[in-house]
Amino acid sequence: MQPCRRGAVILATLTAWPILLAVEAYAVGAAEPAKEPVVDAAACIAASEAQDGDKVLTECGALIDNPKTAKSDRINALIARASIYIVRGETDRAIADYGTALQLDPTLANIFNARGELYRKKGDRPKALADFASALRLNPDHVGARSNYRALALELERLGAQMAVAGRPSFNCAAARRAAEKAICADPELANLDREIDGSHARAVREAPGPAAARALQREQDAFIARRNADFGRSGYDLKKAMQDRLRRLNGADGY
Known part of the structure; x- marks a missing residue:
């Protein structure tokens, strides 16, 4: 090959390298990004089924705190952790977990009723009555919520009657x-x-x-x-x- 022609071929080859590299880089960048791995809720579920309080707090707590956890799994984890808090007498923490679950899904009649029972246990009758009423609005046939609502309404009526006569004797x-x-x-x-x-x-x-x-x-x-x-x-x-x-x-x- 003549020197002039051979130099033109080498120049053409060297000139093509940046284009080739750019094409390869584009191909890599344009590839579909890998999907985020699904957060595994199995450990939380197993701990809940085994009623292992410590593991529920650890495994379900990690699930709750992970921003990549699916909403349904987070709700179930919150409910599982709340049940452990109830057993351990940590009513305020259980109420907080139920509240977060209801923010994620405000259609959970059972959770409204369960939180209402905790409020009633604390002596917060107005909030308890409101939660029982919310449960009944979502599910008018909810037996527990209906019973709780009636009992609390009667209790409030009786307390109101007592307050009306407080400090008054039986005679005029x-x-x-x-x-x-x-x-x-x-x-x-x-x-x-x-x-x-x-x-x-x-x-x-x-x-x-x-x-x-x-x-x-x-x-x-x-x-x-x-x-x-x-x-x-x-x-x-x-x-x-x-x-x-x-x-x-x-x-x-x-x-x-």
Whole structure:
């Protein structure tokens, strides 16, 4: 080959290298990226099925904290971890996990009902009632939520009625004439005691085995009131103690 021609071939070859490299680089860059590996929930599921609390907290906790975990797996992991928190008495943590699960899927009637039961256990009745109501809106046939809602609604009604008469005795203070009655009206604690005594007496009479027993109970109550009115103000007489003793006698040793 003539020197001139051979040089042209070498030049052409060297000139083509950058193009070749660029094409190869483009081909590599244009390849479809590898898919993210699916996060395996098997360890969390196994720990939950085995009811191994420590492993549930570890394995399901890792699943919950992994941003690549599928939503359904994260929800199941949250519910599994909440169940362990409940067993261990960590109510607030269980409520928090249920709350996160409901943020991910607000259609979980069972979780609304379960969280409502935890709120009720804590004494947060308004939040409990709201959760039971949410469960019923999602599933009107939810037996547990319906039972919980009715029971709590009755409890709130009873508490409301008690609050309405709190600090008021069983009699009309405007008509009080005796010193003992005026003392009871002036002290909310004594007023509540008087109302409890009256209610327990009424229950005892209502549940008496017969008319004779009911009359005997009424005579006993009348004697207590007469003695209370006569002894009040005398040295050594403790009105509060006398009323507490009377209530215990009416309610019996079991407090009922």
